[in-house]
Amino acid sequence: MTDGLVFSESPRALYVHIPFCSSKCFYCDFNSYVTTEAVRKAYVESLLNELTMVHNEYFGVGARPQLQTIFFGGGTPTLLTIDEFERIAKRLGELFVQTTETEWTIEANPASMSLKKAQALLHMGVNRISFGAQTFNETLLQVIGRLHDAADVEESVRIAHDVGFHRVNLDLMLGLPGQTLDDVDESVTRALQLGISHLSAYGLKVEENTPFAKWQKEGFLHLPKEELEVAMYEFVQTRLRASGFEQYEISNFALPGEEARHNLHYWKNKPYLAVGAGAHGYVHGLRYENERSLVKYEERIAQKVRPIAEAHVVSAEEAMEDTMMLGLRLQSGVSREEFRQLHGKELDDVFGPLIKSLCERGWLLQDHQRVWIPAQYNEVANEIFALFVGYL
Numbered sequence: 001m002t003d004g005l006v007f008s009e010s011p012r013a014l015y016v017h018i019p020f021c022s023s024k025c026f027y028c029d030f031n032s033y034v035t036t037e038a039v040r041k042a043y044v045e046s047l048l049n050e051l052t053m054v055h056n057e058y059f060g061v062g063a064r065p066q067l068q069t070i071f072f073g074g075g076t077p078t079l080l081t082i083d084e085f086e087r088i089a090k091r092l093g094e095l096f097v098q099t100t101e102t103e104w105t106i107e108a109n110p111a112s113m114s115l116k117k118a119q120a121l122l123h124m125g126v127n128r129i130s131f132g133a134q135t136f137n138e139t140l141l142q143v144i145g146r147l148h149d150a151a152d153v154e155e156s157v158r159i160a161h162d163v164g165f166h167r168v169n170l171d172l173m174l175g176l177p178g179q180t181l182d183d184v185d186e187s188v189t190r191a192l193q194l195g196i197s198h199l200s201a202y203g204l205k206v207e208e209n210t211p212f213a214k215w216q217k218e219g220f221l222h223l224p225k226e227e228l229e230v231a232m233y234e235f236v237q238t239r240l241r242a243s244g245f246e247q248y249e250i251s252n253f254a255l256p257g258e259e260a261r262h263n264l265h266y267w268k269n270k271p272y273l274a275v276g277a278g279a280h281g282y283v284h285g286l287r288y289e290n291e292r293s294l295v296k297y298e299e300r301i302a303q304k305v306r307p308i309a310e311a312h313v314v315s316a317e318e319a320m321e322d323t324m325m326l327g328l329r330l331q332s333g334v335s336r337e338e339f340r341q342l343h344g345k346e347l348d349d350v351f352g353p354l355i356k357s358l359c360e361r362g363w364l365l366q367d368h369q370r371v372w373i374p375a376q377y378n379e380v381a382n383e384i385f386a387l388f389v390g391y392l
């Protein structure tokens with residue numbers, strides 16, 4: 001055990017997984033299913049029950065703790081009907097206190113957001129929308145199996161702004177098959193023209209058991225060379241900085257004050273609740289993963305037991321390594337004070353020799369307050385993280 005807060009702090013962030021999509025994108029290995037309305041309805045019932053179970057287990061019946069952030073991810077959460085959203089929002093309101101300060105994000109696919117739905121979400125308290133745009137190039141959208149086109153992205157963001165959402169994120173992907181620097185330029189330009197407050201730029205990873213993995217094995221998937229993908233990433237960094245965005249994490253850029261606070265919980269190694277099929281949570285030193293299969297998930301809930309498929313008790317050493325691995329993703333790095341609060345130890349007493357050797361190599365910088373990766377070494381961040389894993 002540690003004297004810090006890492007295992008005792010109560011979670012103030014909630015992730016809700018909605019595992020439904022209109023079709024599967026060719027690169028996607030997220031836990032999501034193309035299914036019927038009846039299946040979706042049954043899932044929402046189970047989700048409501050799981051919310052109550054999780055709440056009662058960690059806070060006790062009748063308690064109404066305050067949430068700082070809520071994140072509905074998927075899948076495509078906006079495939080839920082307004083009625084289904086309202087039922088979930090009502091249950092959340094019964095179990096937790098949400099204030100005007102609570103950040104409530106919903107992931108949305110551009111083709112799945114109507115004016116009516118956007119209005120209803122805002123009314124329920126959702127105050128941030130994250131659209132999976134991926135690219136504005138029509139051919140590339142088809143190549144990766146997206147159902148929407150670039151005009152859908154523009155229309156969805158316009159709707160979100162018109163109904164009163166001030167915080168809008170777009171996800172873009174880099175390193176897509178056949179993608180060029182000009183494509184990235186066009187996508188970033190069109191994204192910025194929409195007046196968004198946040199942009200995430202992720203490199204494509206070919207995941208097992210996806211059509212992309214199959215096509216790669218068969219030799220049909222032609223991805224840009226590594227140097228080109230690096231050039232795309234650097235282009236995004238430069239363009240966004242020039243437009244007033246700050247890069248605050250390896251893949252994330254925000255206007256000042258518009259960082260995704262929910263994700264900051266993850267990167268600062270803070271606890272978070274998670275509900276839904278395949279959702280991952282971290283509470284009181286236990287990392288858990290729910291059943292991915294909808295059938296198993298619903299069976300467990302019907303038996304009135306938490307639908308946890310796997311759980312792992314995090315040791316004090318592992319928690320400190322996690323704090324480094326996650327925190328170094330942030331451009332601000334790991335705060336010495338926050339490390340002390342979380343783990344009850346001085347950062348240098350735990351990782352001093354490793355930090356010193358990485359600073360000598362130029363891969364890390366440090367001052368009295370924090371330790372961070374200089375922006376030019378973001379591309380070797382995974383190598384740096386690997387040095388912290390298993391160090392203790």
Ligand code: SF4
Pocket residue numbers: 020021022023024025028029030032074075076109132
């Ligand atoms: S919309 Fe998102 S979750 Fe659904 S298949 Fe595509 S990438 Fe996966």
